[in-house]
Amino acid sequence: MSTRTLAVVSGGLSNPSSTRLLADRLTAATVEALRARGDDATVEVVELRAHARDLADNLVTGFPNGSLRAAVDTVVGADGLIAVTPIFSASYSGLFKTFFDVLDKDALVGKPVLLGATAGTARHSLAVEFAMRPLFAYLRLIAVPTGVFAAAEDWAGGGTDRALAGRIDRAAGELADLVTGRPATARPSDPFADTPSFEELLKGS
Amino acid sequence: MQFGIFSVGDVTPDPTTGRTPSEAERIKAMIAIALKAEEVGLDVFAMGEHHNPPFVPSSPTTILGYIAAKTESLLLSTATTLITTNDPVKIAEDYAMLQHVSDGRVDLMMGRGNTGPVYPWFGKDIRDGINLAVENYALLRRLWREDVVDWEGKYRTPLQGFTATPRPLDGVPPFVWHGSIRSPQIAEQAAYYGDGFFSNHIFWPKEHTQRMVEFYRQRFEHHGHGAADQAIVGLGGQVFMRKSSQDAVREFRPYFDVAPVYGHGPSLEEFTRETPLTVGSPEQVIERTLGFRDYVGDYQRQLFLVDHAGLPLKTVLEQLDMLGEEVVPVLRKEFAALKPAHVPEAPTHASLVEAARQAAETTEEVPTR
Numbered sequence: 001m002s003t004r005t006l007a008v009v010s011g012g013l014s015n016p017s018s019t020r021l022l023a024d025r026l027t028a029a030t031v032e033a034l035r036a037r038g039d040d041a042t043v044e045v046v047e048l049r050a051h052a053r054d055l056a057d058n059l060v061t062g063f064p065n066g067s068l069r070a071a072v073d074t075v076v077g078a079d080g081l082i083a084v085t086p087i088f089s090a091s092y093s094g095l096f097k098t099f100f101d102v103l104d105k106d107a108l109v110g111k112p113v114l115l116g117a118t119a120g121t122a123r124h125s126l127a128v129e130f131a132m133r134p135l136f137a138y139l140r141l142i143a144v145p146t147g148v149f150a151a152a153e154d155w156a157g158g159g160t161d162r163a164l165a166g167r168i169d170r171a172a173g174e175l176a177d178l179v180t181g182r183p184a185t186a187r188p189s190d191p192f193a194d195t196p197s198f199e200e201l202l203k204g205s
Numbered sequence: 206m207q208f209g210i211f212s213v214g215d216v217t218p219d220p221t222t223g224r225t226p227s228e229a230e231r232i233k234a235m236i237a238i239a240l241k242a243e244e245v246g247l248d249v250f251a252m253g254e255h256h257n258p259p260f261v262p263s264s265p266t267t268i269l270g271y272i273a274a275k276t277e278s279l280l281l282s283t284a285t286t287l288i289t290t291n292d293p294v295k296i297a298e299d300y301a302m303l304q305h306v307s308d309g310r311v312d313l314m315m316g317r318g319n320t321g322p323v324y325p326w327f328g329k330d331i332r333d334g335i336n337l338a339v340e341n342y343a344l345l346r347r348l349w350r351e352d353v354v355d356w357e358g359k360y361r362t363p364l365q366g367f368t369a370t371p372r373p374l375d376g377v378p379p380f381v382w383h384g385s386i387r388s389p390q391i392a393e394q395a396a397y398y399g400d401g402f403f404s405n406h407i408f409w410p411k412e413h414t415q416r417m418v419e420f421y422r423q424r425f426e427h428h429g430h431g432a433a434d435q436a437i438v439g440l441g442g443q444v445f446m447r448k449s450s451q452d453a454v455r456e457f458r459p460y461f462d463v464a465p466v467y468g469h470g471p472s473l474e475e476f477t478r479e480t481p482l483t484v485g486s487p488e489q490v491i492e493r494t495l496g497f498r499d500y501v502g503d504y505q506r507q508l509f510l511v512d513h514a515g516l517p518l519k520t521v522l523e524q525l526d527m528l529g530e531e532v533v534p535v536l537r538k539e540f541a542a543l544k545p546a547h548v549p550e551a552p553t554h555a556s557l558v559e560a561a562r563q564a565a566e567t568t569e570e571v572p573t574r
Contacts, residue, residue, distance in 0.1 A: 060470030063409045065479050192420050198397035198428075199337050201540040204359065 004042040004179050006030060007202035010086035011048045011096035014089065018118045020047070022150045023084040028117055029172030030179075037180045046071045046077065048095050055095065058102045068102075076107045080179040081141065085115035087124040091131040092117070100139060104191075109140045112178035114171050115147040122148070125149040144174035206540045207551050208533045209249025211284040211441065211508040213237050214234035214262035217515035220463045225398055225515075232268070233263050233415050238511075239272045241522050243279040243401065245529020248304075248382055251282035251314065251508055252542045259388070259457070259465075260399045264300040280553070281307055284403075284441075285384045289337040290327035292361065297348035297369040304374040309554030314382040314439075315342060317391070323517035330418025333360070335390050342381075342394065349378035378562050380552040382439055382506075385417070396424030401437035401551065404501075407510060408466055410479050412442065415500040422502070437551055440497055443482045450485035457484050464514035487531040494532075495539055503544045505551035507536070526533075 008027050012019030023045070031041045048055070054068035057081040064072050073101045075081060085096035117124070128147035136143045148171050212235055218225040226234065239250040250272065254265050269281040281303065286296060295389070296313075303311045317334045318324075321457075324331040340358050348369040357363040361385050373379070375492065382401035385391035386409065395402040402421040404414040414512065418438055425436035447453035454473065461473045476482055498504040508530065512521045550556070 038463050057470040061408065061467045061476070063413070063479075065471065065475065115423070191387075192389050192416065195393055195420075198339075201335070201390060201393065202343065204336055204340070 001038050001040060003042060004034055004079040006041050006043045006080050006082060007075045007079065008043060008045045008082045009048065009075060009096075009099060010045065011093050011099075012051055012118070013086065013093075013095070013117070015049075016122075017086075018150065018152070018195075019086050020153065021152050022116050022118050023082060023147065024146060025168050026082050026084065026114055027171060030080070030114065030138075030175050031167045033169075033172045033176035034179065037176055040179050044074045046074060046099075049101055051099070052095060053101060055098045060096065064102060072103060072107075073165045076103070077184060078111070079113055080175055081108070081113040082116065082175070083113055083136070084118070085132070087117050087119040087131075090124070092135065093125055096193065097135070100135060103139075105139065111141045112144065112175055112182065113141040114144050114175040116150050116171075117147070117169070118151070119149070120152050122151040122153065124150075142178060144171055144178065146171035146174055206537065206544070207248040207280065207361075207506045208528075208536065209247045209251065209280070209282075209506070209508050210511055211251040211282075212238060212262075212512050213253045213254070213284075213510070214260050215257040215513055216261060216432045218463060219515040219517055220459050224233070228261050229547065231283055233299070234273060234512070234521070235262070236268065236275075237518060238521055238525065239279065240275055241525045242337065242529075243276045245525050245533075247279070247525070247529060247533065249280045249282055249506065249508060252286040253284050253529060254287050254291075254318075255320075256287075256326065257320060260465075263315035264304050269303055269311070269532065270275070270306050273303065276310075279310065281311045283381075285314045285318075287318045287323075288315040288341050289317045289334055290324055290329050293341040293345040294348060294361075294367070294369060296366070297345055299370065301349065301373045301380055302372050303400070304379055304554070305371055309374050309377075309537075309558075310381040311554075312382065312552075314384045314401075316384045317388075322557075335388065338391065338477065339394060346378070346398070349373050353413070372467050374554065375558050375561075377554065377557045380557060382437075384420075387413075387417075389417065389420055392421035393424050396421050396430070396436070397428050401439055402506070403439035403506070403508075404441065406441040406481055406497075407443045408480060408527065411481055411497075411500055414481075418501045418504075420502065431549075432547070434502055434545075435547065435549055437549070438501055438504035439508065440501060440504060441481075441508055441510060442494060442497070443510045444481075444490045444494075444524070444528075444532075445484045445511075445523060446487050446490055450484060450489055453484050453486065460514040460516055468514075490532050491535050491539075494536055498540065503540075505549070508529075 008023050010020045010023040034041045036157050054065050058110050085092040113136055115128050117128045128149050148167045216231045241368040242250045252262050317338050321331045344446050354364055354367050382394035382403045383391050384403040386405045406414045422433035422436045447459040458473050483490050511524045
């Protein structure tokens with residue numbers, strides 16, 4: 001049995017936040033699905049609201065400050081990612097996008113990710129497919145086939161309805177399959193270790 | 206160890222008065238700053254090269270040639286010379302000429318330039334940046350070292366029987382540094398040739414500089430130029446000083462808050478914590494600068510940025526007075542006391558001429574029978 005690390009990026013802005021609520025549901029289901037497959041999991045949650053100013057500073061200065069660097073390292077070093085955003089103006093929130101904008105473009109290559117989103121009404125539900133999925137395709141993560149969208153009505157009665165619960169479990173199972181199938185030694189790209197020797201550079205490689 | 210200043214040459218409004226200097230004023234200010242650097246006992250003045258507003262220094266050897274005529278001992282350098290978009294033939298000629306004019310008081314720092322549109326203005330493509338730096342510099346080295354060059358490459362017209370004139374002073378090309386903020390390939394290039402590596406060390410956290418320098422040192426040793434701690438390292442640094450640190454912070458904050466590059470972002474306090482920027486008393490600058498050695502090892506050149514973000518000339522000259530009178534003499538003494546004997550100083554024209562003479566003697570001593 002190995003211990004896998006799950007990073008959870010939640011872009012919710014209010015407190016309590018339905019985005020965080022969905023993120024927590026997805027996380028609990030994924031941890032359970034990993035256990036069912038014989039793996040343990042540690043979970044690290046990155047609440048982007050806490051890094052709102054850090055992210056704006058990173059846009060201006062070009063580097064993450066200490067607090068943001070810790071969050072970035074958490075996400076880059078994780079075996080699997082759960083990324084959940086509120087849908088604003090037909091897409092992921094600007095804060096959510098900013099977090100992925102400030103990462104090195106190769107930092108998350110090959111990492112399994114579960115996509116989740118929340119909004120006031122179900123009219124935004126396909127934003128997971130047409131907005132979130134291309135972002136993570138560009139960053140070359142492996143997104144699980146089931147994206148989980150939750151509108152206000154999905155939380156009716158104070159809990160999840162069966163349809164949402166079903167989607168959560170299916171997506172969590174898909175993520176757990178990808179995470180357990182991944183070699184434990186997968187390392188993020190390292191610009192120093194990956195620098196070609198000067199003889200190769202001279203050949204114009 | 207060498208101490209000096211480097212100037213980007215930005216024309217930036219003074220945020221406390223709203224006044225923007227003219228290009229003429231800024232150019233004359235840069236010259237005044239360079240002359241002051243010699244007057245207060247600094248060793249090096251380095252200037253940037255830019256081909257887009259709001260920067261003025263498009264023609265470094267013109268300004269450096271003028272400064273050479275007005276100074277006696279100041280070492281003239283660049284920060285950086287664009288090895289990507291300049292023709293290496295013209296670099297070879299311009300800087301060999303500057304060597305002669307200045308009696309050997311010149312070295313260069315190569316850089317790629319990070320402004321996309323500048324490349325096509327000079328017939329190049331930023332996506333070729335690394336390859337241009339590699340090919341052009343390899344040619345530049347030959348132009349300085351071989352009297353007649355036959356050459357063919359990817360990015361420039363071939364050369365047949367070409368001699369770059371004037372030949373380098375005393376047959377010894379200027380020493381070269383390579384500057385890069387983020388590309389390990391450039392540290393690799395510096396290490397391969399046994400050239401110096403300069404880390405900007407201004408805008409980013411020290412961990413970044415530490416990693417680049419460590420990589421350069423390892424590769425310097427790998428390529429057989431000496432031990433890792435004998436590699437030639439230069440660092441940037443940014444300071445603003447007043448007698449009391451409260452006065453320094455109060456005076457610099459309006460410039461910091463709207464400065465190009467990092468303005469409108471983190472607070473002055475956050476940025477001084479996260480990066481090597483020091484705003485405070487001369488004692489604080491001394492303490493922080495001595496600390497650089499803790500993470501890059503013994504190094505050879507320290508250049509400070511003192512004249513950007515719209516600071517008025519009068520203020521910059523006061524900064525230079527404090528650097529020359531209160532800061533650098535202490536740093537010289539302290540760094541010298543810490544440096545082991547086997548760590549070399551930065552090469553100068555005199556030391557390179559001497560090294561060439563010794564190399565020639567060694568060759569002559571080889572038995573010929």
